[in-house]
Amino acid sequence: MRCFLPLLLLLLIFPFQATAQRDDGAIIRSDTLNNKSGLKLIGIPVIFSTPETGFGFGGGGQLFLTGEKNIFKSRKSNILFTGIYTANAQLVIQALPQIYFGSGDYYLDGVYEYRVYPNFFWGIGNNTPESNEEAYDMTSHKFRADFLKRLPPSLNFGLRFNFENHQVTEVEEGGLLDAGDIPGSDRAVIVGLGAIFNLDTRDQVEDPKGGYFVSFSAQFSSENFGATHGFNRFITDLRAYRPLGKKGLLAARLYLENNFGEVPFQAKAQFGGGDMARGYFKGRFINDQMYVLTAEYRWRFLPRWSLAAFGLMGEVGDTNQDFFKAPHFSMGGGVRFKILKEQNTLVRLDYGIGEEGNSGVYFGVNQAF
Template identity: 55%
Template sequence: MNNLFYILLICFFIVPKSFGQNKDDVIKSDTINKNKKFQFVAIPIIFYTPETSFGFGAGAQVFLLKQKNIYNDRVSNVFVDFIMTSNKQFIVDIIPQIYFGKGDYFLDMNFKWKIFPNNFWGIGNNTPNSNEEAYDMTSQILKVSFLKRLPPSLNFGFEYIYENYDVTEVEEGGLLSTGDIKGSDGAVISGFGVIFNLDSRNNVGSPTSGHLLKMNAQFSSELFGATETYNKFIADLRTYQKLGENSIIALQLYYEGNYGNPPFQGLAWYGGGNQARGYYQGRYIDKTLYLIQGEYRYRFKPRWAIAGYGLFGKVANDQKQLFSLNDLKPSAGGGLRFKLLKTQDTWVRLDAGIGVDGSHGIYFGINEAF
């Protein structure tokens, strides 16, 4: 905890003016020259999660000031980062987000390359802690989405997905070494998807009002070079309601279903700093997942806030098992938030969460979990 405190201090004092600005956030500055076409921002990166321990690196963001969405004032940009972690993980991200036709069309791309030593407990909702084993994997992930705006707040479009996973090392005598788990010797996911979303949030990174309804259907097929053929459906519903001047209630319902024979890399993963705090990301994985979480956020000072959350959910092999009330995986926790700049709605978040069977986690990063 002392280390986290020092990291927070570092962020507060060395961070440049535009540090942490969410890729979808609005640029509003009276100092920006109206004839300027580009704005460049250098971003130091510091974070902590159970999966990575401490992570650090650098990023850069180029804003294309003349290409913006006039309907919500979001600006086209290209974001690049290079990250290393104390767990010897290495990550590179390249994320262009470009608006065309004054916001009527949106190109959203994400390329990720990573070397990522990780942990695996098997597949299912009741895998014991004693199953834990380490493995190394190198991944290249490309997602390209093109959406059309349907007034006033709807978006519809298509996406292409390519994910190449090379499992470079597994534990001798472990579950992955048997070869019985699909993807244990590597996997390719390749195919197309359909996206539909309704987004009326007043802010992407730290919303205080509005709603998000996102549905996504993906189809991975051997016809497009995948090692397995399967389908994925995701539904993500969120709402944000004010309770008085300084209090906010945030609610999320998330569902993921996989149909066919996906590799373990393509299954639904329970845990992480956003969807199920208190559990290691991937502590439980299976074909289907649902999660319900709620969070109370109280801004007791203009730049300070506290939050408390509770959640429950599970993974399962099929729908019947998923929606039974047996073996739920709840967690609860909370934390502190600090607004980095008076003029930008970007927050540093420090959370702690506790789940069942000894699961717990500390999370330090930017903006709200959902």
């Protein structure tokens, strides 16, 4: 993955420097929609690399709803949609709506994802050896919708509906998944409801400049709803953003996930990935319980450019009593670029270094948290 770093830096710098030399109005006028219609569309070319995908490319956009009832503070309702294909023959089509109603009194947060995704599996546990690595193919449909009610000024609560259908289409002969002893080794359907409560004082979602995000959620998957496995999941997500001087910011996150019941491997907590534990392959370690603690310093040296450095620790286990026995560590840094002056959407390039040769380059949209 390291060989992609110089190429990605060039892709990140030169195309957007050319954009910056044009006036922003020219960018907006080139869009198919504009503010007069209550909509604004920003095209986003997608070029990236992660340990899970290798080099990938595609395209997408972010559709903003600019009507007064669809804006809460400085946050604009939007739908981010992308379609990508990777060097590992993975296809991912995704739509992420975040829509405010009644000037923020109600909030819809959702995701739809279709994946044809060759992947790797090392078994279940916090110390699975590299020699366990086996390949498998899986096709997935995911749909999740959260509908929240806001209690001014910053409290939100609501319900979640979750549906996932994972079909394992190919496994390695004689491997762990081929034995059929692991739940979900051939197929997993996850269907259920949940409840969400959060406190959100951030000024924006894409690139917060201050505030807190405190979220608690509980959800279940039930065979009564058509699921193949019944289990309960509880997630605690704590984030804080503290300005340091005029250009610096310290961001911190504690993520805790607890699963109980017959949990298919697709639904177990996954350590790694660009959004959770940079420096490790997403799913390098999986189990029913997980925590990840991350701290990141962000320094904006130009109005649209910033640098970041991060460190993290975390692990998975059968129970919470297994925590802090053998944590995994990672550190790294990267660069971010704000696409348009008047919008908060940014692209970021990170490099993370974990233990025992684990590392990864991550190129994507918006901050990791």
